[in-house]
Amino acid sequence: DTGVSQNPRHKITKRGQNVTFRCDPISEHNRLYWYRQTLGQGPEFLTYFQNEAQLEKSRLLSDRFSAERPKGSFSTLEIQRTEQGDSAMYLCASSPGGGRGTDTQYFGPGTRLTVL
């Protein structure tokens, strides 16, 4: 499977614990995005990277959230001191990036986080 992959697919944790998710984009895609989706809503943008540079962060991304893409390939999203309100599906997407024209985002299967 050469699509975007995410691990783990499911994560159950207790309130106050830290969690980390990983996203592996499509090979040679320069851009990588993180979204969060709660029940009954569409995905909401969190942040995105162009190569290793984090270019934009949403106000949804509180101080407890941090994302990295150290070598411009895979990315990690860490949530510290999880809260029940963090329970959601976390989606990763990648796109070729740069240049002219439409830049299509391809989504991974998501990581479902449940905070007890």
Add this chain to the structure above:
Amino acid sequence: AQRVTQPEKLLSVFKGAPVELKCNYSYSGSPELFWYVQYSRQRLQLLLRHISRESIKGFTADLNKGETSFHLKKPFAQEEDSAMYYCALSGRGGRGSTLGRLYFGRGTQLTVWP
């Protein structure tokens, strides 16, 4: 402010009937509009984008800048069209390139009955 509105949370039609999923948007610049689809137990995937003016799986969508709408249409719905459909918007930067983030509507669950 950027916003994508999908007024129908649920939509049901019978097989062979026409279907229209509504999408309205607000955006201060020049937008790019997309329709994404998510079939049961599958990942979100692009269905079509306005700039391509293409028909995918019999679906079409026309960008109406006057009404700020991008409704998705299909003349004859099929059972396999049952899925969650999301309308999404992105900005366009210099040289016509797509800006980063996508703004999504809340989605419309389409059910096509046999």
